[in-house]
Amino acid sequence: MRALATVFLKELLENARDRRTLLSALIIGPLGGPLLFGTMVNLTLERGRERADxxxxxxxxxxxxxxxxxxxxxxxxxxxxxxxxxxxxxxxxxxxxxxxxxxxxxxxxxxxxxxxxxxxxxxxxxxxxxxxxxxxxxxxxxxxxxxxxxxxxxxxxxxxxxxxxQPVVVDEVDVSTPAARALALLGMLSYFIVFATLMGGLYVSIDTTAGERERGSLEPLLTLPVPRRSIVLGKILAAAAYMALSLLLNVTAFAVVLRFVRLDTAGMALSLGAGTALAIFAVMLPFVLVGAALMAIVASFTRSYREAQSWLAAVMLVPTLPIMFASVFQVASRTGLMWVPSLGQHLLIQSLLRGEVPSALHVLLSAGSTLAIGVALTAIAARLYAREKILG
Amino acid sequence: MIVLEHLGKRFDAVEAVREVSLEARDARVTGLLGPNGAGKSTTLRLLYGALRPDRGRALVDGLDVAREPAAALARLGVLPHNAGIYPLLTARENLRYYGRLHGLGGATLERRIDELGELLDLGALLPRRAKGFSQGERLKVALARALVHSPQNLVLDEPTNGLDVLATRNLRELVRRLRDAGHCVLFSSHVMQEVSALCDEIVIVAHGRVVARGTPDELRAGVAGGSLEDAFVAALDGAGGSG
Structure with a gap:
């Protein structure tokens, strides 16, 4: 336990001094999405308005x-x-x-x-x-x-x-709520949130695994009288902590940016107040363990920093695939989908943005299954780091 | 004291270590000498638990590394081949990290770091981040790190690689001082002058086997030319036929 905390705190400190980590966890990850999203939506809305006027x-x-x-x-x-x-x-x-x-x-x-x-x-x-x-x-x-x-x-x-x-009079009755009309745009929101979350832990994961091996500091670390699983877990938790930080900043940035996007003028309503933002953060939080463990697993197979960089960039796309799928096919929220990591979170975020209160069953199912998968992936990572080949 | 008994290790098609037994006693510097690829690094990795032996066992002060890794490794300080330190941490933070992982902490640990600073002449380096350190400076910090928990036994794998003359000399002096303080030092090298200048005992390995052992004088006495180099070459020639 003590060793785990020591590794965790050292990785937090070391990465807080790493410009690449800070840039990806504090700036590009959290702020890139909201700015892009806000600009895109504003441009679309403004162009429509100008034409009509x-x-x-x-x-x-x-x-x-x-x-x-x-x-x-x-x-x-x-x-x-x-x-x-x-x-x-x-x-x-x-x-x-x-x-x-x-x-x-x-x-x-x-x-x-x-x-x-x-x-x-x-x-x-x-x-x-x-x-x-x-x-x-x-x-x-x-x-x-x-x-x-x-x-x-x-x-x-x-x-x-x-x-x-005029034998027939057609009268269309639009039953969509303003919030539902905004949904097409909002499908992208959870995509950005998942991306920002993973981005926050990207360089931490590379640095604590492939980076450490490349610098030659992994071997002395593994000769210490400390169980390897404590070391691996400390590293995964450090990456997860940076992911959580990036997630928090990202959701906050979205809440701020969406204040300046006049969705209501286009007949769309969107609730991303402090309460909703906090709920989104809470719903997403279990996902950071899956992200961090997945990156540790993939990084354990890479031989160099650059190789880890390419592979982990590809891994970042994996959790966004279910969201793309759900957006394209307009998948409705169902109990049977909640257990899939990132998809469950996406569906819950959608309903939160719609101003609904998701069912407790859905929230528990999503959090429980995501955490369980995260723990399983962490156990796999720990086994991989116990292999002799880990020294390269 | 370090004892290796009949160690053997195979990687897929390559038998890296065939049969290595040796005894490195306290208050002695024992040199593991051999050409590149002889199995020196693999032998040491078997000793400090980074690899598991297929055959044989490694004992540190009588403790089997495979069976009681925590207790055995706590009595061992290790400087692996090309060991790196964390460039974004200061030298002190690098040492503190390992100290804490060894279970030290608080004022005791800080005092120990100051002690090592004096012993290895780290003074000005301690508060600086390791990013701009020279090869020699990095090695000194890595060595201090291996000593942070005051281990009785010290393993150095090719420690003089890439060091300039002065840094090599300093390292040699330090190893002698540790020996005189009663520590057991086991270090590997492929440079013969290195080993002859420093070691009380020499174990020559080739093709994963011990081919000769003894004090420098004993080894010299066994060959016609009477130099350590001749002894080294003779031992390797002898091993070539069987390997």
């Missing part, structure tokens, strides 16, 4: 043939510009980004309109340009609105009720 810019070719349509568009707030050229010129202009949307009114438009036949209007737009999607939707809605109005006038002029043209 700005008048719709439309280029129209052959507007003389459709004065009423143009008058309608302008009345509805669109800014109409003349466009000289035919369909081919319009296509070229959209492709070269000289115009977002070009309406081409064919020469026979007036004639067909007056005859009561369907009059064609060509809309040129680039569906691959996602920044124009709002404009595209607004243009479509305006044109459909104009068509519906003209249809009504025509029916009335013939003495028929305009309601005849």
């Amino acid at each position: 700005q008048p719709l810019e439309l280029s129209v070719a052959g507007r003389a043939a459709a004065p009423n349509l143009v008058a309608y568009l302008e009345r509805e707030g669109a800014r109409v510009r003349d466009f000289a050229g035919d369909g081919a010129a319009a296509a070229a202009a959209v492709r070269d980004k000289r115009a977002r949307i070009v309406l081409v009114v064919p020469g026979d438009y007036g004639e067909r309109f007056r005859a009561g036949e369907p009059a064609r209007i060509e809309v040129y737009t680039d569906a691959a340009d996602t920044s124009a999607s709002t404009d595209r939707a607004r243009t479509g809605a305006l044109l459909r609105g104009y068509g519906a109005q003209v249809a009504m006038w025509r029916l009335e002029a013939r003495g028929l009720s305009p309601l005849l043209a």
